[in-house]
Amino acid sequence: MQEPTFLIMTALAAGAQHGYGIMADVMRISDGRVRLRAGTLYAALDRLKADGLVTSDRDEIVDGRLRRYYRITDEGAEQLAAEVRRMRANAAAAALRLGLAGGTA
Amino acid sequence: MTAGEASGGCDRHSRLRLEYRQHRLEKRYRRLLALYPQDHRREHAEEMVGVLLASAAADARHRADTPATRVLQAGQHAADCSDLIAGACRIRSRMLLNRIRKSRWFSSTVRDPRWSDALAVVSVVAPLLLLVAALAEFGIPQVAAGGLTGHPSWALDNLRYSWDLPLTIGAPTVAILACLRLRRTAGIAALATGISRIVVGAASAVGGVASPAIALTILLAGTASAALLLSPGPARGMALLTRRGITLVAVGAVVLGGFSVGNNMLLGYALIRSPGYTAFHSEVAGLPADLLIAFVLAIVAVACLRTAVSRRVLVLLAIPVIPYVILWQEKLASDLVGPLGAASTLIPSSAALLYLPPLILACIIVAGTRLARHRASGRARQATIPASSAGPPGAVRA
Numbered sequence: 119m120q121e122p123t124f125l126i127m128t129a130l131a132a133g134a135q136h137g138y139g140i141m142a143d144v145m146r147i148s149d150g151r152v153r154l155r156a157g158t159l160y161a162a163l164d165r166l167k168a169d170g171l172v173t174s175d176r177d178e179i180v181d182g183r184l185r186r187y188y189r190i191t192d193e194g195a196e197q198l199a200a201e202v203r204r205m206r207a208n209a210a211a212a213a214l215r216l217g218l219a220g221g222t223a
Numbered sequence: 224m225t226a227g228e229a230s231g232g233c234d235r236h237s238r239l240r241l242e243y244r245q246h247r248l249e250k251r252y253r254r255l256l257a258l259y260p261q262d263h264r265r266e267h268a269e270e271m272v273g274v275l276l277a278s279a280a281a282d283a284r285h286r287a288d289t290p291a292t293r294v295l296q297a298g299q300h301a302a303d304c305s306d307l308i309a310g311a312c313r314i315r316s317r318m319l320l321n322r323i324r325k326s327r328w329f330s331s332t333v334r335d336p337r338w339s340d341a342l343a344v345v346s347v348v349a350p351l352l353l354l355v356a357a358l359a360e361f362g363i364p365q366v367a368a369g370g371l372t373g374h375p376s377w378a379l380d381n382l383r384y385s386w387d388l389p390l391t392i393g394a395p396t397v398a399i400l401a402c403l404r405l406r407r408t409a410g411i412a413a414l415a416t417g418i419s420r421i422v423v424g425a426a427s428a429v430g431g432v433a434s435p436a437i438a439l440t441i442l443l444a445g446t447a448s449a450a451l452l453l454s455p456g457p458a459r460g461m462a463l464l465t466r467r468g469i470t471l472v473a474v475g476a477v478v479l480g481g482f483s484v485g486n487n488m489l490l491g492y493a494l495i496r497s498p499g500y501t502a503f504h505s506e507v508a509g510l511p512a513d514l515l516i517a518f519v520l521a522i523v524a525v526a527c528l529r530t531a532v533s534r535r536v537l538v539l540l541a542i543p544v545i546p547y548v549i550l551w552q553e554k555l556a557s558d559l560v561g562p563l564g565a566a567s568t569l570i571p572s573s574a575a576l577l578y579l580p581p582l583i584l585a586c587i588i589v590a591g592t593r594l595a596r597h598r599a600s601g602r603a604r605q606a607t608i609p610a611s612s613a614g615p616p617g618a619v620r621a
Contacts, residue, residue, distance in 0.1 A: 156306065
C-alpha cells in the first residue's frame with residue numbers, strides 16, 4: 119500500500135470525512151510531511167472506491183458547493199489493519215537490529 | 224466620507240477582488256477538469272472544484288497579501304494544476320487498462336473448444352519452432368551438424384548481421400515467457416518479433432529478394448502470437464499434448480533445424496567457402512535431410528489427422544509451414560536441375576508466392592469458423608422455434 123493511500127484510509131478510519139477534511143487530516147497525521155492535492159486525492163479515492171475499500175457516505179451542500187463524505191468499508195478496515203500489522207512487524211525488526219528502544223519483535 | 228464608510232468601501236472592494244480571483248480560479252480548474260473522463264467529472268467535478276477553492280482560500284488566509292506570498296500562491300496554484308493533470312492521466316490510464324483487461328479479444332479465448340484447444344497446442348509448438356528457426360538463422364544447427372559429421376564448411380557467422388537482432392532477442396524471449404505461462408506477454412512479444420521481421424522482409428523485398436526463411440519466421444511469429452493471445456495458453460496446450468504429441472513437436476523442431484542444415488548445403492553457402500567441396504559431397508550431405516523431412520512431415524500429417532483437435536493443429540501449423548515447403552521445393556529443384564549455389568530454376572520464390580497462400584489459408588480458417596458458428600446458431604434457433612411455437616393441439620398457424 120502506498121503512503122498516500124495508507125494516510126487516506128487512516129484519515130477515514132476515525133469516521134466519515136469530506137474531501138477537504140481528508141486533505142487536512144492527512145496533513146495532521148503526517149505532521150505536515152504529506153500534503154495531498156485534489157488530483158492525487160480523487161485519483162486515490164476513485165481507485166479505493168473501485169476496489170471496495172472506501173464508499174460514499176452522504177452528500178451535503180455548504181455555501182452552494184457540494185460536499186461528499188466518504189467512509190471506509192469493512193474490507194477497507196481489514197486491509198488497513200493488515201497493513202498496520204505488517205508495518206509494525208517491519209518497524210520492530212528494524213528497531214531490533216538497530217538496537218533502538220521498543221524493538222521487541 | 225466617514226472613517227466607517229471608508230473601511231466599509233475597502234472591505235467591499237477586497238471582497239469583490241477575492242470573488243473575482245475565486246471566479247478566475249474556478250474557471251481555470253474547470254478547464255483542467257475537462258481532462259478527466261466524463262463519468263468521473265459527473266461524479267466528482269463539483270466537489271473537486273469545492274475542495275480546490277477551499278484549499279486555495281486556506282492558503283490565502285494563512286498568508287499576508289504581499290508580492291512574495293503572491294509568488295508562493297502562484298507556485299501552489301501551479302502545483303495544484305499539475306497534480307490535476309497527473310490525476311487525470313492516472314485515472315484515464317487505469318480505465319484504459321481495465322478496458323483492455325475486460326475486452327473479449329484479450330481476456331477470453333476462441334469460443335469453439337476444438338479451435339481453442341488447437342490454438343493452445345500451437346501456443347506450445349509455435350514458440351518452440353520460432354526458437355529453432357532463430358537458431359537455424361544463425362547457423363547453430365549447422366555448426367552442431369558440422370561438429371557431428373566433421374564437415375568443415377558450416378560456421379557460426381550469421382550473428383554479424385545486425386538486422387537479425389530482433390529475432391535473436393525475440394524468439395528466446397517468446398519461448399521463455401511461454402514457459403513461464405505469461406501467455407499475453409509472450410503473445411505481445413511474438414507480435415513485436417513478427418513486426419520487426421516484416422521490416423527486415425520489406426528491406427530485402429525492396430532489393431528484389433523474397434526470402435522464404437524470413438517469411439517462415441514472420442508467419443511463425445504471427446501464428447504464435449495469435450495462438451498465445453486467443454487460446455487458454457501453453458498450460459492447456461501441455462495438458463493436451465500426449466507423449467506422442469510431445470515427440471512429434473520435438474521431431475518437428477529437429478526437422479526444422481535439420482532442414483536448415485540441408486538448405487545451407489544445397490543453396491550453396493558451403494560451396495562458396497569450401498575449396499575442396501564437390502557436388503557429390505552436397506548430394507550425400509543433403510539427401511538424409513530431404514528424406515528425413517519427407518518422412519517426418521508424412522508421419523506428422525497422418526498422426527495429426529486422427530482427431531478433430533489434431534486436424535486443426537495441422538491446419539494452423541500449415542500457415543507458417545507453407546513458405547517452408549516452398550523453400551524445400553527450391554532446394555529440391557536446385558538439387559535436381561539447377562547448378563549448386565543457384566536458386567530454384569523451377570518455381571522462383573516471390574513475395575506473392577510466399578505470403579499469399581498462408582494469408583488465404585488464415586482467411587479461410589477465420590471465415591470457416593464464422594460460417595460454422597453461424598450455421599450452428601441457425602440450427603439451434605430452428606430447433607427451438609418449432610418447440611416454442613407449436614401451440615396447443617389443433618391450433619391453426621398463419
